[in-house]
């Protein structure tokens with residue numbers, strides 16, 4: 079069958095939407111407007127929105143692109159969308175062969191489920207049997223997903239966990255995979271990876287929201303200081319046992335935590351490893367609001383959907399105004415924390431703690 083005779087299925091269309099997020103190169107504004115217009119036409123039909131005002135430049139450009147499609151049928155728009163994405167990414171057709179049972183919305187990710195709807199991109203940690211511990215692949219995939227989310231049509235981005243944990247932090251088996259260059263090379267590369275990873279959170283341009291569905295440990299806690307809002311189930315706990323692990327604070331927490339919760343309270347968490355309940359974390363300002371587990375998902379997602387209806391430009395510009403003064407400082411803190419951690423990872427204190435965990439002699 080030639081392409082014009084083909085009709086893209088809903089599955090092809092969803093695959094194409096996911097593929098757009100994985101594009102390595104920004105396709106440029108003109109193509110992005112075409113994609114937007116075809117997507118709206120395919121999902122909602124003929125443009126039925128009021129024309130935005132002349133000063134709302136971005137939304138006016140989007141409206142113009144959608145309106146220009148006139149009464150193009152939904153099926154044709156869907157096919158044109160798939161064809162356009164396919165022309166941007168030659169690998170689309172082969173990657174649409176997804177293993178049975180794989181969540182189609184997360185095509186391309188091994189450790190995450192990434193979905194985008196109602197103006198919200200949701201990045202869900204998806205290693206529930208490992209308590210969503212972050213292995214090297216997951217560090218890379220989170221960075222990839224954040225970069226895609228920063229450029230997509232969504233208004234807000236949400237991180238959450240699949241299963242009973244939000245995340246148990248760094249996967250301690252990351253310490254076991256020593257390359258031919260030896261442990262020094264491993265430590266150096268790990269510090270580069272960590273710095274780049276945390277940098278993605280510092281620079282993220284849209285509101286970043288954590289939906290903390292259960293216990294959070296280590297780096298998954300420290301990063302919360304870089305989020306714009308943190309909603310937690312009353313089942314969640316917040317634990318940064320760095321001294322117990324022979325390590326030191328990261329994720330800019332050496333700077334953000336004393337500011338958020340006072341130096342003394344930050345000391346209890348970051349040096350003495352005090353585990354906070356969700357209520358305590360809220361009282362300290364790390365968590366925005368706590369919800370009962372029984373209504374957590376419903377209440378939080380209702381609220382987030384309302385946030386995602388706000389005018390996109392106002393939301394993005396407001397985040398920039400609030401965050402920009404601190405960005406340079408945060409990058410400097412991040413660099414210093416990573417440099418200190420390199421030394422810690424080579425210490426006997428750290429080695430012993432990791433060996434004890436991996437040989438099942440210790441748990442938090």
Ligand SMILES: CCCCCCCCCC/C=C\CC(=O)SCCNC(=O)CCNC(=O)[C@H](O)C(C)(C)COP(=O)(O)OP(=O)(O)OC[C@H]1O[C@@H](n2cnc3c(N)ncnc32)[C@H](O)[C@@H]1OP(=O)(O)O
Nearest residue numbers: 208209211246247248249250251252268296297423441442
């Ligand atoms: C030199 C190279 C360094 C490379 C580093 C790269 C960049 C790192 C940057 C960040 C640095 C550090 C920050 C941190 O995050 S420190 C915090 C690290 N996390 C932990 O110490 C948690 C360890 N886990 C536990 O203590 C427990 O598992 C738990 C979380 C309290 C849950 O206990 P549980 O009884 O409810 O469940 P359990 O049976 O233990 O867990 C199920 C299986 O999952 C495995 N698992 C859980 N968490 C981790 C983890 N963080 N790392 C590796 N594996 C984990 C657990 O072992 C179980 O597996 P199995 O069924 O026994 O095989």
